[in-house]
Amino acid sequence: MPIRPNEVVLGSLLGSCSAHGKLELGERLLQELVQMDPHNTEYHILLSNMYALAGKREKANSLRHVLKKMGIRKNPGMSSIHIGGQVHRFSAGDKSHPRTQEIYIMLDEMIRRLRLAGYVPNTAFQVFSGCGSGEDNANEQEEKELALFSHSEKLAICFGLISTKAGVPLYIFKNLRICQDCHSAIKIVSEIYSREIVIRDRNRFHCFKQGSCSCSDYW
Numbered sequence: 001m002p003i004r005p006n007e008v009v010l011g012s013l014l015g016s017c018s019a020h021g022k023l024e025l026g027e028r029l030l031q032e033l034v035q036m037d038p039h040n041t042e043y044h045i046l047l048s049n050m051y052a053l054a055g056k057r058e059k060a061n062s063l064r065h066v067l068k069k070m071g072i073r074k075n076p077g078m079s080s081i082h083i084g085g086q087v088h089r090f091s092a093g094d095k096s097h098p099r100t101q102e103i104y105i106m107l108d109e110m111i112r113r114l115r116l117a118g119y120v121p122n123t124a125f126q127v128f129s130g131c132g133s134g135e136d137n138a139n140e141q142e143e144k145e146l147a148l149f150s151h152s153e154k155l156a157i158c159f160g161l162i163s164t165k166a167g168v169p170l171y172i173f174k175n176l177r178i179c180q181d182c183h184s185a186i187k188i189v190s191e192i193y194s195r196e197i198v199i200r201d202r203n204r205f206h207c208f209k210q211g212s213c214s215c216s217d218y219w
């Protein structure tokens with residue numbers, strides 16, 4: 001690049017490293033990113049999950065300890081959707097919206113249809129928030145899946161689907177980087193519900209349409 005890459009560029013590159021399992025490059029990028037934005041925990045979490053996926057549990061845990069020592073807390077992820085002249089905000093597992101019941105009924109239905117279409121929940125990226133004992137029993141697996149299902153962007157989409165007419169595009173804003181599982185789920189949602197879904201996350205725009213995303217899975 002003719003100019004020094006900024007945080008957004010390096011963050012996207014780290015995301016690509018994660019998609020391709022490039023650990024060494026990821027480690028180098030994290031060092032640079034920490035200097036640029038010492039208070040951002042997203043990148044530590046991303047790299048920690050990469051270690052965990054590669055079976056390097058010790059390294060994953062040590063990174064987690066670094067975060068704990070620094071007293072950094074994970075930023076809560078929030079998704080907003082603009083409907084009927086109002087902004088509706090959701091956090092993960094949110095049950096505060098007046099239409100919560102309908103939203104969760106829609107979510108159940110959506111997950112059922114996603115599974116029929118071949119969706120498999122990607123709980124590998126949840127390692128960091130899990131207890132880290134490494135012993136995955138059926139219950140723990142189920143808990144991880146449930147936590148994934150109620151990510152804020154999934155809730156915002158369900159609300160969008162029940163509040164708008166068929167075919168109307170949904171526009172969502174997410175304050176953090178969209179997770180791998182939501183990204184692959186939303187691709188399928190755009191296909192099975194024939195909806196264009198545009199999400200602006202911390203790094204970029206994602207335009208989901210007919211089963212794929214404009215970012216071609218690089219973000």
Ligand SMILES: [Zn+2]
Nearest residue numbers: 151179181182
């Ligand atoms: Zn997610």
Ligand SMILES: [Zn+2]
Nearest residue numbers: 206213215217
């Ligand atoms: Zn995308």
